[in-house]
Amino acid sequence: MRDDLIESVTDLVREVARTIVLPRWRRLNTGDVREKSPGDLVTVADQESERALTSGLTALLPGSTVVGEEAVAADPSVLDRLGGNGPVWVVDPVDGTNNFAAGKRPFAVMVALVRDGEPVAGWILDVPDDRMVVAEAGSGAYVDGLRLKTRSDDPAADALTGSISRTYFPDDLRAGIDANASRLGQVTGGHHCAGYEYPCVATDEQQFAVFWRVLPWDHAPGSLILREAGGAVLHLDGSAYRPESAERGLLIAANHDIWHTVRGTLLSP
CATH class of the missing domain: 3.40.190.80 (D-Maltodextrin-Binding Protein; domain 2)
Structure with missing residues (x-):
């Protein structure tokens, strides 16, 4: 994968979080939050974040499509794109929406690039802490540029x-x-x-x-x-x-x- 694509998506996710998601945290009005189903909330920040990510990601990778949480809520057939042949972006515009709507942490913005049914790149931004975790298939995972390695032992x-x-x-x-x-x-x-x-x-x-x-x-x-x-x-x-x-x-x-x-x-x- 192109290094510039990894960096461009990283920048896009940070920009969307900075300009759309974080300014709404603890500043939502009553009309900015609704229930999609019992206990499952969506906010204006979710919707605006997904629109911005969809536009930005498809511009970065022409010919790609997007499976976003809110798009699927509106039209479940959008999920069928995951079974297609072209590159698909999977987008969670605000993960932890209930926390976000309650003015609590944690919440995140998440993106994955899927090819042939498998994730080949992933991004998770912890928005309040501005902590970015990125991975590319075969190239490792990194948190704010530092390589991540899980523990190798198995305690009781x-x-x-x-x-x-x-x-x-x-x-x-x-x-x-x-x-x-x-x-x-x-x-x-x-x-x-x-x-x-x-x-x-x-x-x-x-x-x-x-x-x-x-x-x-x-x-x-x-x-x-x-x-x-x-x-x-x-x-x-x-x-x-x-x-x-x-x-x-x-x-x-x-x-x-x-x-x-x-x-x-x-x-x-």
């Missing part, structure tokens, strides 16, 4: 820290996971922002995260970043994650040994 289950986003789990699976989670060291409910969870695993702030709902804009950027740093991103049955996959349940971990430890602990009878 009771030494592991991570998060489980329980909201969308089926009741029976949630009950089993909840019963076993105490066997792990420390488990939180997550930060409601996949764009925060993935870098946390890559930098060893936590060693794993578990999700049920797997939407491409939430996971395509982070999945590449974590894999390029040495981590594991697999469905609960061990199958590989792909952005177009409709399969539910995703476990991410700092390495494959930790992945197996966490899965074995949480899903044991």
Whole structure:
């Protein structure tokens, strides 16, 4: 991939965050926020950010298309672009919208470039902290220019820290996971922002995260970043994650040994 494309997208994401997203934080009016579905918010910042990213990204890569969270909300057939042959940008204009709308952190702007169904580049900008994580397939992952490498050891289950986003789990699976989670060291409910969870695993702030709902804009950027740093991103049955996959349940971990430890602990009878 052209180095100038990586840099240009990095600059675009920062510019959109600086000029559209951050100025709206803690300054939203009542009419600037609405529910797309119960508990799932969208703000004027999401909409304006996605429009700016869509315009900028397609200009940077002629012939590309965009799968954006808000575009899919308006027209679910937009998701079909992921199955096409050309390059596709996957865009989360504000990841962690509920945090953003509540005036809390974390929230992020995320972009992935997908070719032939696989992410080949990913960008996550932690907007409040202005921390940029970038990865290119085969070239590694970097946070603000510094190479990221996940931990390579596998401590005991009771030494592991991570998060489980329980909201969308089926009741029976949630009950089993909840019963076993105490066997792990420390488990939180997550930060409601996949764009925060993935870098946390890559930098060893936590060693794993578990999700049920797997939407491409939430996971395509982070999945590449974590894999390029040495981590594991697999469905609960061990199958590989792909952005177009409709399969539910995703476990991410700092390495494959930790992945197996966490899965074995949480899903044991």
